[in-house]
Amino acid sequence: MTAGLRRFLAPRAPEPEHCALCSAALSEHGHRHLVDTERRSLACACTPCGLLFEQSGTGRYRAVPDRYLTDHRLQVSWERLQIPVGVAFFFRNSDLDRLVALYPGPAGATESEVDPEAWEAVLAGTRLAGLLEPDVEALLLRRTRDGVSCYLVPIDICYQLVGRMRLHWKGFDGGSRAQAELAEFFEHVAARAKAPEEVA
Known part of the structure; x- marks a missing residue:
């Protein structure tokens, strides 16, 4: 086999990722x-750049924390939120000075035009709202037959979920593969999440 043909058969090693700063x-x-x-x-x-911006906490770059909290006492009506799927995340955008509500789907992250009063109901319904760090953490909500689960999570894992859903979504409800990915994702979150008093 010639070298010219061999190059089509041998997969290239993936390029290593690099720090965006250094x-x-x-x-x-x-x-x-x-x-x-x-x-x-x-x-x-x-790691060094992450620690540097974790300590500064201001400026253009902000380090994403690594804490997972849960609130089993959330009281909120999903119907009032008018979000068409069973998962959504909220984060406070410091530039806009308001909550932004997003949900995953086949097109990626879709912003939801949630009524401000409904947002306030979410904030009033969970003690995690007062702990939420702007821009870098999110309130992640999931509706199931047992009710609505609420977690405070790093913002980056919300976008990881969006990517997984976009990759595997089929049909109207996502299909079996997307639902399996969703279940696996929330099992991981639930295993890491602690009540606020456990980390105080």
Whole structure:
């Protein structure tokens, strides 16, 4: 077999990811994320850069925390939110100075035009709202037959969920693969989440 044909058969090794700030190679076993508040996007960061912006807490870049909290006492009407799917996340956009509500679907993250009074009902219905860090954390809600679950999570995992749903979504309700991905995702979140008093 000639070298010219062999190149079509041998897959190329994936290019290593690099820190968006210092260009250092990132670990294959995971890395930190920063929120770029000017571009409204996530940036990959090495451990030193992540720690640097974790300590500063201000400026263009903000480190995404790694805490997972849960509130089993959430009281909110999903019908009042008028979100067409069973999952949504809310975060406070510091530039807009308001909550932004998004939900995953086949087109990615879709912003929901939630009535301000309904937003206030969400905030009043969970003690996690007062702990929410702007831009870098989100309130993640899921409706099931047992009610509505509420978690405070890092904002980057919400966009990971959006990517997984977009990749696997089929038909009107997402299909069996998307539902399996959703169940696996929330099992991971629930396993990590603690009540606020457990981490105080």
